[in-house]
Amino acid sequence: MIAAVIRRPRRFWPLHLGWLLLCALLFIGLRHAEDPSRPEGRVLPVDAGRRALVYAGQRGFRGYEVVHVARARRGEGGTLDRWVVLLDKVPHTRLDQAVVVEMDDAMGRLVAIRKPER
Numbered sequence: 429m430i431a432a433v434i435r436r437p438r439r440f441w442p443l444h445l446g447w448l449l450l451c452a453l454l455f456i457g458l459r460h461a462e463d464p465s466r467p468e469g470r471v472l473p474v475d476a477g478r479r480a481l482v483y484a485g486q487r488g489f490r491g492y493e494v495v496h497v498a499r500a501r502r503g504e505g506g507t508l509d510r511w512v513v514l515l516d517k518v519p520h521t522r523l524d525q526a527v528v529v530e531m532d533d534a535m536g537r538l539v540a541i542r543k544p545e546r
Contacts, residue, residue: 471511471536473497480513480529483538489527493518499533509533514544 462468471479477494484492492515500512510530517525523544530539 470533471531473499473511476511476531476533476536477513479531479536480511480515483529483531484515484527484541487541489515489541491518492516492527495520495523495526500530506530506539508539510539511536 466472474497477497480497481492481494494513495516496514498512498514500506500510502509509532511533513529513531514523515527515529516523526544527541528544529541531537532539
């Protein structure tokens with residue numbers, strides 16, 4: 429009865445070795461491939477937040493910090509691909525004094541600064 433419960437371990441080592449080799453080959457082969465989530469030439473989200481603070485400061489909105497950064501594609505409320513950055517006054521005001529900064533996603537140029545719709 430005990431012999432029926434104890435089984436001989438299965439031998440999957442060729443499968444594991446093949447998987448490791450495949451991963452190593454893909455790692456080496458794709459190391460210089462472009463990251464599709466960060467196309468070359470586009471402003472990154474962190475940089476968009478920093479630029480939004482600069483643009484807001486130039487327009488007199490001082491004492492704000494970045495709350496959220498989102499990318500909006502053409503047709504999602506605008507005619508071009510852009511970064512939409514939400515800024516709120518510090519200490520936070522539950523978005524009562526929030527400001528939305530929209531920038532071109534390729535060059536980071538200011539498109540609009542507005543109060544969010546409530």
